[in-house]
Amino acid sequence: LGEICNSSMGAAATALYSILGRKVVITTPQVTVLTLQDLASDHLRPYVVVDVEYTEGFLGRSLFILQVEDVKIITDIMMGGEGVVSEEDLSELHLSAIGEAMNQMMGGMATSMADMFNRVVNISPPHTMIIELDGQEIHELIGHESPELIRISFSMEIEGLMHSSIMQLMPLRFGKQLVSGVIGDPEPAAPASSSPMPFQVVTAEPVAHDASTTPASSPVKQSSDPVWQPPVHSSETMPSAQVDARPVQLPNFDAPVSSRSDPGEFGLGLIMDVALKVSVELGQCKKTIREILDLNTGSILTLDKPAGEPVDIVVHGKPVAKGEVIVIDDNYGIRITEILTPPQHVLSGNGR
Structure with a gap:
Protein backbone atom coordinates (compact mmCIF):
# COMPACT_ATOMS: atom_id res chain seq x y z
CA LEU A 1 0.00 0.00 0.00
CA GLY A 2 2.89 2.34 0.74
CA GLU A 3 4.34 1.80 -2.74
CA ILE A 4 0.93 2.39 -4.36
CA CYS A 5 0.53 5.72 -2.56
CA ASN A 6 4.19 6.59 -3.14
CA SER A 7 3.89 6.23 -6.92
CA SER A 8 0.57 8.05 -7.18
CA MET A 9 1.72 10.88 -4.92
CA GLY A 10 4.70 11.35 -7.23
CA ALA A 11 2.25 12.25 -10.00
CA ALA A 12 0.49 14.66 -7.62
CA ALA A 13 3.83 16.34 -6.83
CA THR A 14 4.42 16.87 -10.55
CA ALA A 15 0.99 18.52 -10.89
CA LEU A 16 1.67 20.80 -7.90
CA TYR A 17 5.04 21.77 -9.39
CA SER A 18 3.35 22.83 -12.63
CA ILE A 19 0.89 24.98 -10.64
CA LEU A 20 3.39 26.70 -8.34
CA GLY A 21 6.46 26.74 -10.59
CA ARG A 22 8.59 25.65 -7.63
CA LYS A 23 10.45 22.46 -6.80
CA VAL A 24 8.19 20.03 -4.91
CA VAL A 25 9.59 17.00 -3.06
CA ILE A 26 7.30 14.40 -1.46
CA THR A 27 9.18 11.70 0.43
CA THR A 28 8.52 8.03 1.15
CA PRO A 29 5.27 7.55 3.10
CA GLN A 30 4.75 5.97 6.51
CA VAL A 31 1.69 3.71 6.74
CA THR A 32 -0.07 3.05 10.05
CA VAL A 33 -3.41 1.57 11.12
CA LEU A 34 -5.22 3.45 13.87
CA THR A 35 -8.65 4.15 15.31
CA LEU A 36 -10.67 7.36 15.25
CA GLN A 37 -9.79 7.89 18.90
CA ASP A 38 -6.06 7.65 18.13
CA LEU A 39 -6.49 10.10 15.25
CA ALA A 40 -8.33 12.59 17.44
CA SER A 41 -5.67 12.46 20.17
CA ASP A 42 -2.82 12.97 17.69
CA HIS A 43 -4.42 15.89 15.83
CA LEU A 44 -6.30 18.37 17.99
CA ARG A 45 -6.43 21.53 15.86
CA PRO A 46 -8.58 22.16 12.75
CA TYR A 47 -7.27 20.99 9.38
CA VAL A 48 -8.17 21.48 5.74
CA VAL A 49 -9.70 18.21 4.55
CA VAL A 50 -10.06 17.31 0.87
CA ASP A 51 -12.63 14.56 0.30
CA VAL A 52 -12.00 12.45 -2.83
CA GLU A 53 -14.41 9.72 -3.91
CA TYR A 54 -13.41 7.01 -6.39
CA THR A 55 -16.26 6.37 -8.82
CA GLU A 56 -14.74 3.98 -11.38
CA GLY A 57 -12.03 1.36 -11.15
CA PHE A 58 -12.36 1.37 -7.37
CA LEU A 59 -15.28 2.22 -5.12
CA GLY A 60 -14.41 4.09 -1.96
CA ARG A 61 -13.16 7.40 -0.67
CA SER A 62 -9.95 8.90 0.60
CA LEU A 63 -9.27 12.03 2.65
CA PHE A 64 -6.23 14.27 2.26
CA ILE A 65 -5.35 16.33 5.33
CA LEU A 66 -3.42 19.60 5.02
CA GLN A 67 -2.41 22.13 7.64
CA VAL A 68 -4.12 25.52 7.50
CA GLU A 69 -0.79 27.40 7.28
CA ASP A 70 0.32 25.27 4.32
CA VAL A 71 -2.92 26.01 2.48
CA LYS A 72 -2.38 29.75 3.01
CA ILE A 73 1.12 29.52 1.50
CA ILE A 74 0.05 27.49 -1.54
CA THR A 75 -3.02 29.62 -2.31
CA ASP A 76 -1.07 32.87 -1.87
CA ILE A 77 1.35 31.77 -4.61
CA MET A 78 -1.56 30.72 -6.83
CA MET A 79 -3.01 34.23 -6.45
CA GLY A 80 0.25 35.89 -7.48
CA GLY A 81 1.74 36.42 -4.01
CA GLU A 82 5.08 35.40 -2.52
CA GLY A 83 3.80 32.64 -0.26
CA VAL A 84 3.29 34.77 2.86
CA VAL A 85 1.15 33.36 5.69
CA SER A 86 -1.51 35.90 6.65
CA GLU A 87 -3.21 36.17 10.02
CA GLU A 88 -6.71 36.18 8.57
CA ASP A 89 -8.88 33.08 8.54
CA LEU A 90 -9.24 30.96 5.44
CA SER A 91 -11.94 32.30 3.14
CA GLU A 92 -14.02 30.66 0.45
CA LEU A 93 -11.48 31.98 -2.07
CA HIS A 94 -8.69 30.06 -0.31
CA LEU A 95 -10.76 26.87 -0.24
CA SER A 96 -11.69 27.28 -3.90
CA ALA A 97 -8.04 27.76 -4.89
CA ILE A 98 -6.74 24.79 -2.91
CA GLY A 99 -9.66 22.75 -4.26
CA GLU A 100 -8.54 23.51 -7.83
CA ALA A 101 -4.93 22.60 -6.97
CA MET A 102 -6.03 19.33 -5.36
CA ASN A 103 -8.28 18.61 -8.34
CA GLN A 104 -5.25 18.67 -10.65
CA MET A 105 -3.16 16.68 -8.18
CA MET A 106 -5.87 14.03 -7.81
CA GLY A 107 -6.20 13.86 -11.58
CA GLY A 108 -2.50 13.03 -11.79
CA MET A 109 -2.90 10.41 -9.07
CA ALA A 110 -5.85 8.80 -10.87
CA THR A 111 -3.82 8.60 -14.09
CA SER A 112 -0.90 7.01 -12.23
CA MET A 113 -3.22 4.47 -10.60
CA ALA A 114 -4.81 3.66 -13.96
CA ASP A 115 -1.36 2.82 -15.34
CA MET A 116 -0.50 0.82 -12.24
CA PHE A 117 -3.67 -1.28 -12.11
CA ASN A 118 -4.22 -1.39 -15.88
CA ARG A 119 -7.80 -0.19 -15.57
CA VAL A 120 -9.77 3.04 -15.86
CA VAL A 121 -9.73 5.00 -12.58
CA ASN A 122 -12.05 8.00 -12.18
CA ILE A 123 -12.72 10.25 -9.20
CA SER A 124 -15.37 12.80 -8.36
CA PRO A 125 -14.41 16.49 -8.03
CA PRO A 126 -12.69 16.94 -4.64
CA HIS A 127 -14.72 18.59 -1.87
CA THR A 128 -12.72 20.89 0.43
CA MET A 129 -13.67 21.79 4.01
CA ILE A 130 -12.21 22.86 7.36
CA ILE A 131 -12.97 20.42 10.17
CA GLU A 132 -11.50 19.07 13.38
CA LEU A 133 -10.34 15.47 13.23
CA ASP A 134 -11.92 14.70 16.60
CA GLY A 135 -15.38 15.81 15.51
CA GLN A 136 -18.42 14.07 14.10
CA GLU A 137 -17.60 15.15 10.52
CA ILE A 138 -14.62 12.82 10.15
CA HIS A 139 -16.73 9.93 11.44
CA GLU A 140 -19.48 10.66 8.93
CA LEU A 141 -16.97 10.80 6.06
CA ILE A 142 -15.10 7.53 6.58
CA GLY A 143 -15.29 6.45 10.22
CA HIS A 144 -18.66 4.71 9.96
CA GLU A 145 -17.29 2.08 7.55
CA SER A 146 -14.82 0.59 10.02
CA PRO A 147 -13.52 1.32 13.52
CA GLU A 148 -9.99 1.29 12.06
CA LEU A 149 -8.45 3.64 9.50
CA ILE A 150 -5.28 3.63 7.44
CA ARG A 151 -3.10 6.74 7.75
CA ILE A 152 -0.40 7.42 5.15
CA SER A 153 1.90 10.28 6.17
CA PHE A 154 4.08 12.08 3.61
CA SER A 155 6.78 14.68 4.14
CA MET A 156 6.26 17.52 1.64
CA GLU A 157 8.80 20.23 0.84
CA ILE A 158 8.22 23.20 -1.49
CA GLU A 159 11.41 24.97 -2.51
CA GLY A 160 12.04 28.13 -0.53
CA LEU A 161 8.64 28.05 1.16
CA MET A 162 7.94 25.25 3.57
CA HIS A 163 8.86 21.84 4.87
CA SER A 164 5.68 20.25 6.16
CA SER A 165 3.58 17.11 5.88
CA ILE A 166 0.42 15.87 4.22
CA MET A 167 -1.73 12.95 5.36
CA GLN A 168 -3.99 10.57 3.51
CA LEU A 169 -6.76 8.71 5.35
CA MET A 170 -8.80 5.83 3.99
CA PRO A 171 -11.05 3.10 5.42
CA LEU A 172 -9.33 -0.21 6.09
CA ARG A 173 -11.60 -1.94 3.57
CA PHE A 174 -10.63 0.48 0.79
CA GLY A 175 -6.94 0.01 1.54
CA LYS A 176 -7.33 -3.76 1.22
CA GLN A 177 -9.14 -3.21 -2.08
CA LEU A 178 -6.14 -1.27 -3.44
CA VAL A 179 -3.67 -3.92 -2.28
CA SER A 180 -5.72 -6.73 -3.83
CA GLY A 181 -5.63 -4.83 -7.11
CA VAL A 182 -1.83 -5.20 -7.16
CA ILE A 183 -1.37 -8.64 -5.62
CA GLY A 184 -4.46 -10.21 -7.17
CA ASP A 185 -5.82 -13.64 -6.38
CA PRO A 186 -3.27 -16.26 -5.35
CA GLU A 187 -2.11 -18.71 -8.01
CA PRO A 188 -3.76 -22.18 -7.89
CA ALA A 189 -1.68 -24.91 -6.31
CA ALA A 190 0.32 -27.09 -8.72
CA PRO A 191 -0.56 -30.82 -9.01
CA ALA A 192 1.39 -33.16 -6.76
CA SER A 193 2.89 -35.00 -9.73
CA SER A 194 4.33 -31.82 -11.22
CA SER A 195 8.02 -31.13 -10.90
CA PRO A 196 8.99 -28.12 -8.75
CA MET A 197 8.87 -24.82 -10.61
CA PRO A 198 11.61 -22.23 -10.25
CA PHE A 199 10.59 -18.90 -8.75
CA GLN A 200 11.97 -15.44 -8.47
CA VAL A 201 11.36 -13.05 -5.58
CA VAL A 202 10.82 -9.46 -6.68
CA THR A 203 11.14 -6.62 -4.17
CA ALA A 204 11.10 -2.85 -4.55
CA GLU A 205 12.09 0.01 -2.27
CA PRO A 206 9.94 3.18 -2.39
CA VAL A 207 11.82 6.35 -3.25
CA ALA A 208 11.27 10.07 -2.71
CA HIS A 209 9.73 12.03 -5.57
CA ASP A 210 11.35 15.24 -6.85
CA ALA A 211 8.76 16.82 -9.12
CA SER A 212 11.09 19.49 -10.52
CA THR A 213 13.57 17.08 -12.07
CA THR A 214 11.61 14.04 -13.19
CA PRO A 215 7.96 13.30 -13.92
CA ALA A 216 6.05 10.72 -11.96
CA SER A 217 7.80 7.44 -12.57
CA SER A 218 6.07 4.30 -13.73
CA PRO A 219 4.66 2.46 -10.74
CA VAL A 220 6.64 -0.47 -9.40
CA LYS A 221 4.66 -3.43 -8.17
CA GLN A 222 6.00 -4.61 -4.84
CA SER A 223 5.43 -8.12 -3.66
CA SER A 224 6.89 -10.21 -0.91
CA ASP A 225 5.41 -13.44 -2.28
CA PRO A 226 7.29 -15.66 -4.72
CA VAL A 227 6.50 -15.08 -8.38
CA TRP A 228 6.24 -18.40 -10.22
CA GLN A 229 7.82 -18.65 -13.64
CA PRO A 230 6.58 -21.31 -16.09
CA PRO A 231 9.10 -23.95 -17.16
CA VAL A 232 10.91 -23.34 -20.44
CA HIS A 233 10.53 -26.16 -22.96
CA SER A 234 13.51 -27.28 -24.95
CA SER A 235 13.62 -26.75 -28.68
CA GLU A 236 13.14 -30.48 -29.32
CA THR A 237 9.61 -30.39 -27.91
CA MET A 238 8.51 -27.34 -29.90
CA PRO A 239 7.01 -28.11 -33.33
CA SER A 240 8.61 -26.21 -36.17
CA ALA A 241 6.45 -23.99 -38.35
CA GLN A 242 6.96 -22.67 -41.84
CA VAL A 243 7.34 -18.89 -41.86
CA ASP A 244 6.70 -16.95 -45.05
CA ALA A 245 8.95 -13.88 -44.74
CA ARG A 246 8.50 -11.01 -47.16
CA PRO A 247 9.79 -7.43 -47.37
CA VAL A 248 7.41 -4.91 -45.82
CA GLN A 249 5.65 -2.72 -48.38
CA LEU A 250 4.95 0.75 -46.96
CA PRO A 251 2.95 3.52 -48.69
CA ASN A 252 4.67 6.77 -49.59
CA PHE A 253 3.54 9.26 -46.98
CA ASP A 254 5.65 12.08 -48.43
CA ALA A 255 3.64 12.36 -51.65
CA PRO A 256 1.26 15.37 -51.85
CA VAL A 257 -2.39 14.68 -51.11
CA SER A 258 -3.41 15.78 -54.61
CA SER A 259 -1.22 13.06 -56.19
CA ARG A 260 -3.17 10.28 -54.50
CA SER A 261 -6.01 9.31 -56.77
CA ASP A 262 -7.73 7.01 -54.30
CA PRO A 263 -8.70 8.54 -50.93
CA GLY A 264 -9.42 5.06 -49.63
CA GLU A 265 -5.67 4.40 -49.67
CA PHE A 266 -5.60 5.75 -46.12
CA GLY A 267 -9.10 4.64 -45.10
CA LEU A 268 -10.50 8.16 -45.57
CA GLY A 269 -12.90 7.43 -48.43
CA LEU A 270 -15.81 6.54 -46.15
CA ILE A 271 -15.57 9.69 -44.02
CA MET A 272 -14.90 12.39 -46.62
Whole structure:
Protein backbone atom coordinates (compact mmCIF):
# COMPACT_ATOMS: atom_id res chain seq x y z
CA LEU A 1 0.00 0.00 0.00
CA GLY A 2 2.89 2.34 0.74
CA GLU A 3 4.34 1.80 -2.74
CA ILE A 4 0.93 2.39 -4.36
CA CYS A 5 0.53 5.72 -2.56
CA ASN A 6 4.19 6.59 -3.14
CA SER A 7 3.89 6.23 -6.92
CA SER A 8 0.57 8.05 -7.18
CA MET A 9 1.72 10.88 -4.92
CA GLY A 10 4.70 11.35 -7.23
CA ALA A 11 2.25 12.25 -10.00
CA ALA A 12 0.49 14.66 -7.62
CA ALA A 13 3.83 16.34 -6.83
CA THR A 14 4.42 16.87 -10.55
CA ALA A 15 0.99 18.52 -10.89
CA LEU A 16 1.67 20.80 -7.90
CA TYR A 17 5.04 21.77 -9.39
CA SER A 18 3.35 22.83 -12.63
CA ILE A 19 0.89 24.98 -10.64
CA LEU A 20 3.39 26.70 -8.34
CA GLY A 21 6.46 26.74 -10.59
CA ARG A 22 8.59 25.65 -7.63
CA LYS A 23 10.45 22.46 -6.80
CA VAL A 24 8.19 20.03 -4.91
CA VAL A 25 9.59 17.00 -3.06
CA ILE A 26 7.30 14.40 -1.46
CA THR A 27 9.18 11.70 0.43
CA THR A 28 8.52 8.03 1.15
CA PRO A 29 5.27 7.55 3.10
CA GLN A 30 4.75 5.97 6.51
CA VAL A 31 1.69 3.71 6.74
CA THR A 32 -0.07 3.05 10.05
CA VAL A 33 -3.41 1.57 11.12
CA LEU A 34 -5.22 3.45 13.87
CA THR A 35 -8.65 4.15 15.31
CA LEU A 36 -10.67 7.36 15.25
CA GLN A 37 -9.79 7.89 18.90
CA ASP A 38 -6.06 7.65 18.13
CA LEU A 39 -6.49 10.10 15.25
CA ALA A 40 -8.33 12.59 17.44
CA SER A 41 -5.67 12.46 20.17
CA ASP A 42 -2.82 12.97 17.69
CA HIS A 43 -4.42 15.89 15.83
CA LEU A 44 -6.30 18.37 17.99
CA ARG A 45 -6.43 21.53 15.86
CA PRO A 46 -8.58 22.16 12.75
CA TYR A 47 -7.27 20.99 9.38
CA VAL A 48 -8.17 21.48 5.74
CA VAL A 49 -9.70 18.21 4.55
CA VAL A 50 -10.06 17.31 0.87
CA ASP A 51 -12.63 14.56 0.30
CA VAL A 52 -12.00 12.45 -2.83
CA GLU A 53 -14.41 9.72 -3.91
CA TYR A 54 -13.41 7.01 -6.39
CA THR A 55 -16.26 6.37 -8.82
CA GLU A 56 -14.74 3.98 -11.38
CA GLY A 57 -12.03 1.36 -11.15
CA PHE A 58 -12.36 1.37 -7.37
CA LEU A 59 -15.28 2.22 -5.12
CA GLY A 60 -14.41 4.09 -1.96
CA ARG A 61 -13.16 7.40 -0.67
CA SER A 62 -9.95 8.90 0.60
CA LEU A 63 -9.27 12.03 2.65
CA PHE A 64 -6.23 14.27 2.26
CA ILE A 65 -5.35 16.33 5.33
CA LEU A 66 -3.42 19.60 5.02
CA GLN A 67 -2.41 22.13 7.64
CA VAL A 68 -4.12 25.52 7.50
CA GLU A 69 -0.79 27.40 7.28
CA ASP A 70 0.32 25.27 4.32
CA VAL A 71 -2.92 26.01 2.48
CA LYS A 72 -2.38 29.75 3.01
CA ILE A 73 1.12 29.52 1.50
CA ILE A 74 0.05 27.49 -1.54
CA THR A 75 -3.02 29.62 -2.31
CA ASP A 76 -1.07 32.87 -1.87
CA ILE A 77 1.35 31.77 -4.61
CA MET A 78 -1.56 30.72 -6.83
CA MET A 79 -3.01 34.23 -6.45
CA GLY A 80 0.25 35.89 -7.48
CA GLY A 81 1.74 36.42 -4.01
CA GLU A 82 5.08 35.40 -2.52
CA GLY A 83 3.80 32.64 -0.26
CA VAL A 84 3.29 34.77 2.86
CA VAL A 85 1.15 33.36 5.69
CA SER A 86 -1.51 35.90 6.65
CA GLU A 87 -3.21 36.17 10.02
CA GLU A 88 -6.71 36.18 8.57
CA ASP A 89 -8.88 33.08 8.54
CA LEU A 90 -9.24 30.96 5.44
CA SER A 91 -11.94 32.30 3.14
CA GLU A 92 -14.02 30.66 0.45
CA LEU A 93 -11.48 31.98 -2.07
CA HIS A 94 -8.69 30.06 -0.31
CA LEU A 95 -10.76 26.87 -0.24
CA SER A 96 -11.69 27.28 -3.90
CA ALA A 97 -8.04 27.76 -4.89
CA ILE A 98 -6.74 24.79 -2.91
CA GLY A 99 -9.66 22.75 -4.26
CA GLU A 100 -8.54 23.51 -7.83
CA ALA A 101 -4.93 22.60 -6.97
CA MET A 102 -6.03 19.33 -5.36
CA ASN A 103 -8.28 18.61 -8.34
CA GLN A 104 -5.25 18.67 -10.65
CA MET A 105 -3.16 16.68 -8.18
CA MET A 106 -5.87 14.03 -7.81
CA GLY A 107 -6.20 13.86 -11.58
CA GLY A 108 -2.50 13.03 -11.79
CA MET A 109 -2.90 10.41 -9.07
CA ALA A 110 -5.85 8.80 -10.87
CA THR A 111 -3.82 8.60 -14.09
CA SER A 112 -0.90 7.01 -12.23
CA MET A 113 -3.22 4.47 -10.60
CA ALA A 114 -4.81 3.66 -13.96
CA ASP A 115 -1.36 2.82 -15.34
CA MET A 116 -0.50 0.82 -12.24
CA PHE A 117 -3.67 -1.28 -12.11
CA ASN A 118 -4.22 -1.39 -15.88
CA ARG A 119 -7.80 -0.19 -15.57
CA VAL A 120 -9.77 3.04 -15.86
CA VAL A 121 -9.73 5.00 -12.58
CA ASN A 122 -12.05 8.00 -12.18
CA ILE A 123 -12.72 10.25 -9.20
CA SER A 124 -15.37 12.80 -8.36
CA PRO A 125 -14.41 16.49 -8.03
CA PRO A 126 -12.69 16.94 -4.64
CA HIS A 127 -14.72 18.59 -1.87
CA THR A 128 -12.72 20.89 0.43
CA MET A 129 -13.67 21.79 4.01
CA ILE A 130 -12.21 22.86 7.36
CA ILE A 131 -12.97 20.42 10.17
CA GLU A 132 -11.50 19.07 13.38
CA LEU A 133 -10.34 15.47 13.23
CA ASP A 134 -11.92 14.70 16.60
CA GLY A 135 -15.38 15.81 15.51
CA GLN A 136 -18.42 14.07 14.10
CA GLU A 137 -17.60 15.15 10.52
CA ILE A 138 -14.62 12.82 10.15
CA HIS A 139 -16.73 9.93 11.44
CA GLU A 140 -19.48 10.66 8.93
CA LEU A 141 -16.97 10.80 6.06
CA ILE A 142 -15.10 7.53 6.58
CA GLY A 143 -15.29 6.45 10.22
CA HIS A 144 -18.66 4.71 9.96
CA GLU A 145 -17.29 2.08 7.55
CA SER A 146 -14.82 0.59 10.02
CA PRO A 147 -13.52 1.32 13.52
CA GLU A 148 -9.99 1.29 12.06
CA LEU A 149 -8.45 3.64 9.50
CA ILE A 150 -5.28 3.63 7.44
CA ARG A 151 -3.10 6.74 7.75
CA ILE A 152 -0.40 7.42 5.15
CA SER A 153 1.90 10.28 6.17
CA PHE A 154 4.08 12.08 3.61
CA SER A 155 6.78 14.68 4.14
CA MET A 156 6.26 17.52 1.64
CA GLU A 157 8.80 20.23 0.84
CA ILE A 158 8.22 23.20 -1.49
CA GLU A 159 11.41 24.97 -2.51
CA GLY A 160 12.04 28.13 -0.53
CA LEU A 161 8.64 28.05 1.16
CA MET A 162 7.94 25.25 3.57
CA HIS A 163 8.86 21.84 4.87
CA SER A 164 5.68 20.25 6.16
CA SER A 165 3.58 17.11 5.88
CA ILE A 166 0.42 15.87 4.22
CA MET A 167 -1.73 12.95 5.36
CA GLN A 168 -3.99 10.57 3.51
CA LEU A 169 -6.76 8.71 5.35
CA MET A 170 -8.80 5.83 3.99
CA PRO A 171 -11.05 3.10 5.42
CA LEU A 172 -9.33 -0.21 6.09
CA ARG A 173 -11.60 -1.94 3.57
CA PHE A 174 -10.63 0.48 0.79
CA GLY A 175 -6.94 0.01 1.54
CA LYS A 176 -7.33 -3.76 1.22
CA GLN A 177 -9.14 -3.21 -2.08
CA LEU A 178 -6.14 -1.27 -3.44
CA VAL A 179 -3.67 -3.92 -2.28
CA SER A 180 -5.72 -6.73 -3.83
CA GLY A 181 -5.63 -4.83 -7.11
CA VAL A 182 -1.83 -5.20 -7.16
CA ILE A 183 -1.37 -8.64 -5.62
CA GLY A 184 -4.46 -10.21 -7.17
CA ASP A 185 -5.82 -13.64 -6.38
CA PRO A 186 -3.27 -16.26 -5.35
CA GLU A 187 -2.11 -18.71 -8.01
CA PRO A 188 -3.76 -22.18 -7.89
CA ALA A 189 -1.68 -24.91 -6.31
CA ALA A 190 0.32 -27.09 -8.72
CA PRO A 191 -0.56 -30.82 -9.01
CA ALA A 192 1.39 -33.16 -6.76
CA SER A 193 2.89 -35.00 -9.73
CA SER A 194 4.33 -31.82 -11.22
CA SER A 195 8.02 -31.13 -10.90
CA PRO A 196 8.99 -28.12 -8.75
CA MET A 197 8.87 -24.82 -10.61
CA PRO A 198 11.61 -22.23 -10.25
CA PHE A 199 10.59 -18.90 -8.75
CA GLN A 200 11.97 -15.44 -8.47
CA VAL A 201 11.36 -13.05 -5.58
CA VAL A 202 10.82 -9.46 -6.68
CA THR A 203 11.14 -6.62 -4.17
CA ALA A 204 11.10 -2.85 -4.55
CA GLU A 205 12.09 0.01 -2.27
CA PRO A 206 9.94 3.18 -2.39
CA VAL A 207 11.82 6.35 -3.25
CA ALA A 208 11.27 10.07 -2.71
CA HIS A 209 9.73 12.03 -5.57
CA ASP A 210 11.35 15.24 -6.85
CA ALA A 211 8.76 16.82 -9.12
CA SER A 212 11.09 19.49 -10.52
CA THR A 213 13.57 17.08 -12.07
CA THR A 214 11.61 14.04 -13.19
CA PRO A 215 7.96 13.30 -13.92
CA ALA A 216 6.05 10.72 -11.96
CA SER A 217 7.80 7.44 -12.57
CA SER A 218 6.07 4.30 -13.73
CA PRO A 219 4.66 2.46 -10.74
CA VAL A 220 6.64 -0.47 -9.40
CA LYS A 221 4.66 -3.43 -8.17
CA GLN A 222 6.00 -4.61 -4.84
CA SER A 223 5.43 -8.12 -3.66
CA SER A 224 6.89 -10.21 -0.91
CA ASP A 225 5.41 -13.44 -2.28
CA PRO A 226 7.29 -15.66 -4.72
CA VAL A 227 6.50 -15.08 -8.38
CA TRP A 228 6.24 -18.40 -10.22
CA GLN A 229 7.82 -18.65 -13.64
CA PRO A 230 6.58 -21.31 -16.09
CA PRO A 231 9.10 -23.95 -17.16
CA VAL A 232 10.91 -23.34 -20.44
CA HIS A 233 10.53 -26.16 -22.96
CA SER A 234 13.51 -27.28 -24.95
CA SER A 235 13.62 -26.75 -28.68
CA GLU A 236 13.14 -30.48 -29.32
CA THR A 237 9.61 -30.39 -27.91
CA MET A 238 8.51 -27.34 -29.90
CA PRO A 239 7.01 -28.11 -33.33
CA SER A 240 8.61 -26.21 -36.17
CA ALA A 241 6.45 -23.99 -38.35
CA GLN A 242 6.96 -22.67 -41.84
CA VAL A 243 7.34 -18.89 -41.86
CA ASP A 244 6.70 -16.95 -45.05
CA ALA A 245 8.95 -13.88 -44.74
CA ARG A 246 8.50 -11.01 -47.16
CA PRO A 247 9.79 -7.43 -47.37
CA VAL A 248 7.41 -4.91 -45.82
CA GLN A 249 5.65 -2.72 -48.38
CA LEU A 250 4.95 0.75 -46.96
CA PRO A 251 2.95 3.52 -48.69
CA ASN A 252 4.67 6.77 -49.59
CA PHE A 253 3.54 9.26 -46.98
CA ASP A 254 5.65 12.08 -48.43
CA ALA A 255 3.64 12.36 -51.65
CA PRO A 256 1.26 15.37 -51.85
CA VAL A 257 -2.39 14.68 -51.11
CA SER A 258 -3.41 15.78 -54.61
CA SER A 259 -1.22 13.06 -56.19
CA ARG A 260 -3.17 10.28 -54.50
CA SER A 261 -6.01 9.31 -56.77
CA ASP A 262 -7.73 7.01 -54.30
CA PRO A 263 -8.70 8.54 -50.93
CA GLY A 264 -9.42 5.06 -49.63
CA GLU A 265 -5.67 4.40 -49.67
CA PHE A 266 -5.60 5.75 -46.12
CA GLY A 267 -9.10 4.64 -45.10
CA LEU A 268 -10.50 8.16 -45.57
CA GLY A 269 -12.90 7.43 -48.43
CA LEU A 270 -15.81 6.54 -46.15
CA ILE A 271 -15.57 9.69 -44.02
CA MET A 272 -14.90 12.39 -46.62
CA ASP A 273 -18.36 13.97 -46.04
CA VAL A 274 -18.07 14.16 -42.24
CA ALA A 275 -18.29 17.78 -41.02
CA LEU A 276 -15.31 19.01 -39.00
CA LYS A 277 -15.13 22.05 -36.75
CA VAL A 278 -12.56 24.57 -38.02
CA SER A 279 -11.33 27.26 -35.63
CA VAL A 280 -8.69 29.99 -35.71
CA GLU A 281 -6.37 30.50 -32.77
CA LEU A 282 -5.11 34.07 -32.40
CA GLY A 283 -2.98 33.36 -29.34
CA GLN A 284 -3.00 32.55 -25.65
CA CYS A 285 -2.03 34.10 -22.34
CA LYS A 286 -1.59 32.87 -18.78
CA LYS A 287 -3.00 34.71 -15.79
CA THR A 288 -3.10 34.05 -12.05
CA ILE A 289 -6.36 33.64 -10.18
CA ARG A 290 -5.93 37.13 -8.72
CA GLU A 291 -5.53 38.65 -12.20
CA ILE A 292 -8.59 36.77 -13.50
CA LEU A 293 -10.71 38.07 -10.62
CA ASP A 294 -9.52 41.63 -11.34
CA LEU A 295 -10.74 41.55 -14.96
CA ASN A 296 -13.36 44.15 -15.79
CA THR A 297 -14.92 45.88 -18.77
CA GLY A 298 -12.11 47.52 -20.72
CA SER A 299 -9.37 45.21 -19.44
CA ILE A 300 -6.77 44.27 -22.05
CA LEU A 301 -5.19 40.83 -22.39
CA THR A 302 -1.85 40.61 -24.19
CA LEU A 303 -1.54 37.41 -26.22
CA ASP A 304 1.67 35.46 -26.79
CA LYS A 305 1.58 36.00 -30.59
CA PRO A 306 3.30 39.10 -32.07
CA ALA A 307 1.36 41.37 -34.41
CA GLY A 308 1.56 40.35 -38.05
CA GLU A 309 2.45 36.75 -37.31
CA PRO A 310 0.27 34.15 -39.09
CA VAL A 311 -2.55 32.71 -37.02
CA ASP A 312 -3.11 28.97 -36.58
CA ILE A 313 -5.99 27.18 -38.31
CA VAL A 314 -7.07 24.25 -36.17
CA VAL A 315 -9.37 21.33 -36.97
CA HIS A 316 -10.59 19.45 -33.89
CA GLY A 317 -7.53 20.49 -31.91
CA LYS A 318 -5.03 19.63 -34.69
CA PRO A 319 -3.18 22.47 -36.51
CA VAL A 320 -3.60 22.05 -40.28
CA ALA A 321 -2.59 25.42 -41.73
CA LYS A 322 -1.52 29.02 -41.09
CA GLY A 323 -3.08 32.19 -42.43
CA GLU A 324 -3.73 35.91 -42.07
CA VAL A 325 -6.90 37.68 -40.93
CA ILE A 326 -8.92 39.54 -43.57
CA VAL A 327 -12.38 41.19 -43.72
CA ILE A 328 -15.02 39.97 -46.21
CA ASP A 329 -18.37 41.81 -46.33
CA ASP A 330 -18.13 42.95 -42.70
CA ASN A 331 -17.15 39.44 -41.61
CA TYR A 332 -13.76 38.23 -40.52
CA GLY A 333 -12.05 35.68 -42.72
CA ILE A 334 -8.74 33.88 -43.04
CA ARG A 335 -6.49 33.80 -46.08
CA ILE A 336 -4.44 30.59 -45.95
CA THR A 337 -0.74 31.27 -46.39
CA GLU A 338 0.70 27.87 -45.50
CA ILE A 339 -0.59 24.31 -45.53
CA LEU A 340 1.10 21.91 -43.16
CA THR A 341 2.38 18.78 -44.86
CA PRO A 342 0.28 15.59 -44.49
CA PRO A 343 2.67 13.89 -42.04
CA GLN A 344 2.18 16.91 -39.75
CA HIS A 345 -1.62 16.85 -39.58
CA VAL A 346 -3.48 14.24 -41.68
CA LEU A 347 -1.18 11.45 -40.60
CA SER A 348 -0.55 12.64 -37.06
CA GLY A 349 -0.92 10.18 -34.22
CA ASN A 350 1.51 7.49 -35.43
CA GLY A 351 -0.05 7.34 -38.87
CA ARG A 352 -3.59 6.63 -37.70
